[in-house]
Amino acid sequence: MHKKIFKLFEYVYLVMAVFSLYLVWENWADNRTRAYLFAFFAVVAIFMFFFKRNFRKKIEERNKNQ
Template sequence: MNYLKYTQYVYLIFGAFFIYDGFTKLNDPTGTPWLSFMVAGLAIFMFFFRRKFAKKAEERNKKS
């Protein structure tokens, strides 16, 4: 269960990738950059959500 501490950082990697993808699609007239930016925003939100949930679980385990 120790790997769950590190899986939250995968969301940051996906967020960075989709931000990069969005900026590259801004110059392409047929691209849809806003979808990439929305997915990046969701990935960054999930990072903070998972981090908060992991801290709560860790505090709960320390009390037991």
């Protein structure tokens, strides 16, 4: 059960990144400062996806070896 929840939250970060990139696209012409803020959120969300994925795989590998 926990493995599925951890995988789900990984992909939630990707959804957040895609939504943030959409908001960058929408705000680019009108409010450049807001677009940069959402671009930062997208980068952080992508980083968190890979960080959580790597951490989950390490935990699974450690549990498999025990």
